[in-house]
Amino acid sequence: MNSVVAINQRARSSEQKALRRHAVLETAEVYFKEVGYEAFSMAQLAKKSGVAKGTLYLYFNTREELFLTLYEQSLVRWSQIFIGSLSDTMTSKTYAQSLYKTTQADGVFLPLLIRLEHVIEHNVAIPRLIESKRVFINQVEAVAAGTSTALRLSTAQATEVVKTMGVLLIGATQTDQSPALDDEDLPADVQYLITSFSSEPLFIKNAARIIEGIRAEDMSGV
Amino acid sequence: MNSVVAINQRARSSEQKALRRHAVLETAEVYFKEVGYEAFSMAQLAKKSGVAKGTLYLYFNTREELFLTLYEQSLVRWSQIFIGSLSDTMTSKTYAQSLYKTTQADGVFLPLLIRLEHVIEHNVAIPRLIESKRVFINQVEAVAAGTSTALRLSTAQATEVVKTMGVLLIGATQTDQSPALDDEDLPADVQYLITSFSSEPLFIKNAARIIEGIRAEDMSGV
DNA sequence: ATGTTAAATGACCGATGGTCAACTATATAG
DNA sequence: CTATATAGTTGACCATCGGTCATTTAACAT
Structure with a gap:
């Protein structure tokens, strides 16, 4: 029982989900700074975030x-x-x-x-x-x-x-x-x-x- | 022998090519006004221009x-x-x-x-x-x-x-x-x-x- | 241990811009 | 008038895109 919310393989609690969402956003920001808007692809972001592409769409509609x-x-x-x-x-x-x-x-x-x-x-x-x-x-x-x-x-x-x-x-x-x-x-x-x-x-x-x-x-x- | 440059099935002279290019641009402008930038597709433009998609790329590189x-x-x-x-x-x-x-x-x-x-x-x-x-x-x-x-x-x-x-x-x-x-x-x-x-x-x-x-x-x- | 729930997955979809070997309309030569 | 050469045209094809969803399975409750 950590007071710190750890990110499991599956994020179940809303806290964990927020954490995962935040992690994806951080990765996205770094990636965006690298390649800019046009070259930014969701498939690449998934790879860099360590999740499947479909998972991204659980956290962001588009x-x-x-x-x-x-x-x-x-x-x-x-x-x-x-x-x-x-x-x-x-x-x-x-x-x-x-x-x-x-x-x-x-x-x-x-x-x-x-x-x-x-x-x-x-x-x-x-x-x-x-x-x-x-x-x-x-x-x-x-x-x-x-x-x-x-x-x-x-x-x-x-x-x-x-x-x-x-x-x-x-x-x-x-x-x-x-x-x-x-x-x-x-x-x-x-x-x-x-x-x-x-x-x-x-x-x-x-x-x-x-x-x-x-x-x-x-x-x-x- | 027309003094007017007609557009054949194939545009051979540079005049005919300019004419065809111009015709494509006119079609493109009308089409652009209809659908705007994002929805503008080269395949559709080809259809509306009455040429194949590949032909568009003879007249415009991208x-x-x-x-x-x-x-x-x-x-x-x-x-x-x-x-x-x-x-x-x-x-x-x-x-x-x-x-x-x-x-x-x-x-x-x-x-x-x-x-x-x-x-x-x-x-x-x-x-x-x-x-x-x-x-x-x-x-x-x-x-x-x-x-x-x-x-x-x-x-x-x-x-x-x-x-x-x-x-x-x-x-x-x-x-x-x-x-x-x-x-x-x-x-x-x-x-x-x-x-x-x-x-x-x-x-x-x-x-x-x-x-x-x-x-x-x-x-x-x- | 077992059952239940829902997070995660990735094969799949239609559409995109762009390519290129094959085709053939046209001009020219004989 | 026919044969050949030239080059404009074609559309099947490609990689990649954003987005979907049936299936899998991790994590919890019992």
Whole structure:
């Protein structure tokens, strides 16, 4: 009788099942970091997890629900780190820099975020989707609260900042082409194009513009 | 001897081949509008085009190269329409509205744009990719020229506006969840979340903020 | 020991993008 | 007009994918 819940060959108690589910998710996260979204196969994950493919589907209804779960975890993880990074004497720029840096630091958050709509759209049960949206709402509220303090904005303004930062981050990340083309020798004009779409300056400059825009706006007019 | 190039059972001349390629692309575009990206299958396209699947691969190396070609076409088509819609007395807001409306009007441009990096990343030959980037550069320049006149900005400023609009458009489109969830009855909180991420106001408000930010910036500092 | 329950399995399914030896429509040569 | 050469076209075929489900069997209760 261990007080620690051990994982038997068969997980019977809900504790053991949660443990096994968690183990699969950990394996999946490592595997995802290795190969990315497109090359991620359920058969391979099963092999790496030491279970049969069918077993994966006892714990996740579809491949997409598994990704959605990974995304949720990374969202919560990130928002805690980001909120922790905020101080009450930040400029738009330092705020944007911290936001950018913390999202980049997580190996799965951004790749899943930019694929989120495609992932969810086609293969997640509605109740699971609703649950996920609620997690999202909570995280947005938490981040908005921190933002309100850090940037000295009203709650409504801070909420708008957070949502808009999300949109901008997705756009900037999506457009950033550097990782895909790595060390290929490209002609100078194309190389310049890619550089000019580098996500870091793109995000930070425009984040600052938007935050200043929101700050300057007369709140009575919105 | 027709002066018009007819399509035989076999396309021998390069003219005939171009014609057949074009016919396949037209079919593909209609088909894409019907079923979207994920459900688009090469076997179905072959059937609808009246050729064998293998024939498709004589004209396009991969599914992704076909999509890339469709994207290029839609980009050129859109930029012409958008430039035509510009006048020399526009505000940031009317500019953003026209940009939004013209991109939405095209049935394939945005869906392909937001998937572009994923599409290109994994399955397009490098030379084809370079070619595509050059088309992109040209279109950006053309739109920037029109933007410079319409918004009375320097060329550098106009170019920055255009690139940034692209990023914002991708982010806003990606985040817009209304099409996916249609008429499902969702709880009020989730429904509100989705509404608050509606791409049209999100894009237009932030586009204006960014344009005004760029306009206000001291150009010597950049 | 025995019976009961349900977790785990992996052969199997339909569908996908992509390939290629075989076929044959077409242009050219004799 | 026929024979030959060329090359565009074909569809059976392949590996792999996400997902299913009848069967097996580990783990518990009695």
